[in-house]
Amino acid sequence: MNARKSALQSDLAKADARGVKPADYEEIPELGDEFFEQADEHLAGVLVKRGRGRPPGAKKAQMNLRIDLDIIEAYKSQGEGWQTRMNQALREWAQSHGMMR
Helix, strand or coil, X not given: CCHHHHHHCCCHHHHHHHCCCHHHHCCXXXXXXXXXXXXXXXECCEEXXXXXXXXXXXXXXXXXXXXXXXXXXXXXXXXXCHHHHHHHHHHHHHHHCCCCC
């Protein structure tokens, strides 16, 4: 007897011999579409990343920036895409003030 089997305090051969019957599956809930929409996908052991990804040639930098909470909430209240809209507003302001073309 190996150390693992003795640590389990059970007879694994007896459990394996029992087999699995359809009644054993009755208490297992069925997985719905929501589960699979949120599940992680792995290919060859590597997590497949979700999302749109970055468009080719996109030049963006991640940074920490302190912005007043009321400004953030105003953009967030407009729904998804608030960061893109905020970026566009900054771009338009910079262009209108001659900071970029």
